[in-house]
Amino acid sequence: MRYNQPNIIPISNTLYLLVEDWRYEWEYDSNISAEILVPAGFIYDGASIPRIFWSILGVTRDGVHRGASLVHDWIYTYDGRLPDGSVVRRIKMSDGSVKVLDTYDKWSRRDCDRFFKKMLLQTSLGWLKTQIIYIAVRCFGWIKWN
Numbered sequence: 001m002r003y004n005q006p007n008i009i010p011i012s013n014t015l016y017l018l019v020e021d022w023r024y025e026w027e028y029d030s031n032i033s034a035e036i037l038v039p040a041g042f043i044y045d046g047a048s049i050p051r052i053f054w055s056i057l058g059v060t061r062d063g064v065h066r067g068a069s070l071v072h073d074w075i076y077t078y079d080g081r082l083p084d085g086s087v088v089r090r091i092k093m094s095d096g097s098v099k100v101l102d103t104y105d106k107w108s109r110r111d112c113d114r115f116f117k118k119m120l121l122q123t124s125l126g127w128l129k130t131q132i133i134y135i136a137v138r139c140f141g142w143i144k145w146n
Contacts, residue, residue: 003122006070011043016066018042024071024119031092036071037085044073047133065133068119072112072137079146080107109145113137 006022018040025035047069075082087105090098107115116137120130 003067003119005067006038008046008066008070014045015043016046018044018070022067022070024067026118032089034087034089036074036082036087038070038074042070042074042077044070044077046073065120065123065125068116068123071119072116075107075112075115076109076141076144080109080112081105082107109141110138113141 003024007019008016009019011017018038020040022038023035025033027033047065074086082105089101091101092098113134117130117134120133121127123130125133
């Protein structure tokens with residue numbers, strides 16, 4: 001499964017502005033799905049990949065992984081305690097109706113990083129590049145968390 005990339009514009013050499021609301025949906029199973037919303041106006045730094053790795057990995061701050069980076073930075077910005085309305089869960093009931101839950105979400109850094117990896121795997125980066133980026137995030141993400 002691939003996802004649409006967010007509409008962003010550069011506002012400096014290292015920062016991007018999200019131009020319109022961006023949503024990412026995923027399923028837990030056939031009866032439960034969720035959606036995370038990052039609102040327009042959010043400013044983030046894209047993938048914080050040191051320039052030396054750009055040519056080695058073929059990855060820049062705003063490449064095919066920008067949706068994953070956006071969600072990752074959104075969760076990191078709030079240290080895992082997302083604002084109300086950021087995550088919505090849908091439960092398919094036995095009668096066929098759908099119950100929508102606006103949930104309060106608390107993500108651990110590990111869960112956030114794993115979710116980032118899951119999203120990266122949906123891009124054209126491939127398994128090896130995804131693993132390298134994920135390991136780097138696990139090793140150095142603590143710098144921006146808290």
